[in-house]
Amino acid sequence: MRHPTDGTLRRLVDEPAGVADADRAHVAGCPVCLAGLAAAQDDAAVAGAALRVESDADVDAGWQRLSGSVAADPTRPGAAVHRGPRWRALLRSPAVAAVAAVAVLTGATAAAATDWLQIFRTEQVVPVTISRADLVALPDLSAYGDLKVIQAPHVREVADAAAAEKATGLETPRVGELPRGVTGAPAFQVGDRTTAEFTFSLAKAARAAGPTLPTPPPGLDGSRFRLSAGPGVAAVWTATHGAPALVVARAVAPTAYSSGIPFATARDYLLSLSGLPEDVAAKLRSFSGDGRTLPFHVLAEELTSAPTEVDGVPATLLRSRDGVLAGVVWVEHGVVTVVGGTLDADEVLAVARGLR
Amino acid sequence: MKQDRELAVPAVLWPAGRGGASGRAERKDGVAVATPAGRATVRADLEQVFRAAYPRVVAVAARVLGASDEAEDVAQEVFLTFGRSSVPAGEAVGWLSVAAAHTALNHLRSRRRRAGREVAAGAAPAAGPDVADEVVTLDERRRVRAALSRLPHRQAVALVLRHSGLSYAEVAAALKLSSGSVGTTVRRAESALREELNRHAPSH
Secondary structure: OOOOOOHHHHHHOHHHHHOOOHHHHHHHHOHHHHHEEEEEEHHHHHHHHOOOOOOOOHHHHHHHHHHHHHHHHOOOOOOOOOOOOOHHHHHOOHHHHHHHHHHHHOOOOOOOEEEEEEEEOEEEEEEEOOHHHHHHHHOHHOOEEEEEEEEEOOOEOOOOOOOHHHHOOOOOOOOOOOOOOOOOEEEEEOOEEEEEEEEEEHHHHHHHHHHOOOOOOOOOOOOOOEEEOOOOOEEEEEEEOOOOEEEEEEOOOOOOEEEEEEEEEEHHHHHOOOOOOOOHHHHHHOOOOOEEEEEEEEEEEOOEEEEEEEEOEEEEEEOOOOOOEEEEEEEOOOOOEEEOOOOOOOHHHHHOOOOO | HHHHHHHHHHHHOOOOOOOOOOOOOOOOOOOOOOOOOOOOOOEEEEEHHHHHHHHHHHHHHHHHHHHHHHHHHHHHHHHHHHHHHOOOOHHHHHHHHHHHHHHHHHHHHOOOOOOOOOHHHOOOOOOOOOHHHHHHHHHHHHHHHHHHHHHHHHHHHHHHHHOOOOHHHHHHHHOOOOOOHHHHHHHHHHHHHHHHEEEEHOOO
């Protein structure tokens, strides 16, 4: 009889009832399998000890927190529950990381430079629709290198529009006429300029991709890319249930810089690794040649997007498929503006077009 | 700035790696949540599932993260997603466990942990109050998390689920594997984890 597999030996360690009698009988009389079993027991014990952690979750407190979040806004999971800064969670997200990677690696072909060279400046944004299934296939950027936040945005609330303008140097958007149901004065939040640096690591990429890793272009290993955005300001009108009813946000749009190899080279290589379907990758490539169009991700199952315009400037209208949220985003003179909320499309467009 | 990202990229809070959470508010057995918008629903069995599964979901995330406060954040994210999903009730525990493991691993892989985080999280060392012991324990915990983050994602998830008490059949169902493959995957993960721990072991 053939030796049982390593998987069968492993199951003998902690769920022997699930192993066939014939396999058990074989192992009991086979020195090779007994040695394998002992090794499996050792490794399982080490892993068990390594992963042991005390956890005494308070179910009542947890439920209170969850039900509060659900009641506050069922359409934006996690919005009310994060204790840490949201940008940190965003950076951790594979979706954002992948898009950030594309953004960072997007742009005109630039010659190698010894100093930071601006290779990308957002002048317009374009939605790229990605399905959830494709999103699952996207890698975490950290699998390809190290992402380091150089300057954190320190998002904070300030007293009023004047304080927001002082903190950011940006003109605070003023809404001409509030949509029906949105009342009162907004709260103002500001964030500082944010810079993240990504260093490509061939060793990490090789570990992530395994033997299938395509040969990287020369000079890619250790190449550094910087992405900066902000400062930014947001005016937030809160509904009675605590969720934003209307948000008008404005920020200095992202720019990217390189200290390394030509970007088209790096971009194409990253896209070949990313696990994205070819049609999405091709779309990203096509957007990225001009050094000024920032593709951003729209989840197919959640949002629809449509081109529109705000005072003659091309814009993108986003609507959640359940009809609860709508938003419009556009870039003008290097500043990205977003108007969104629990509103319908006509309402956000009216606000956007009425901004002063 | 914060809000525009949330509006533009709502998908970031979905557990990566599971396509199963595609159910939306159109569930017939969902109930309307009392919000001014009044158009979104959450599933009716959310509280029942939450109360039954929350400790396990937190434990799965804690095993990955080594810190229970962050694990509770992950659990909240996962349950919020679950609440809007149409995952069959019979598959809830498996789905939630996988989602917690995936989400926690994604957190783990990208974060740069602040020094002392685990101290603040109350991850008390097992061996008494001695400060030297505590430092050693914290260092070991960091090594474990680093090693875990270097494992192939699927292996890491299978490993964490099995060590969180899911049976082979439950892990198999949750990860769409055969029971035989679960043993193989867990075995490889344990072997790889040990190698990683040995490779990065302190020299003293």
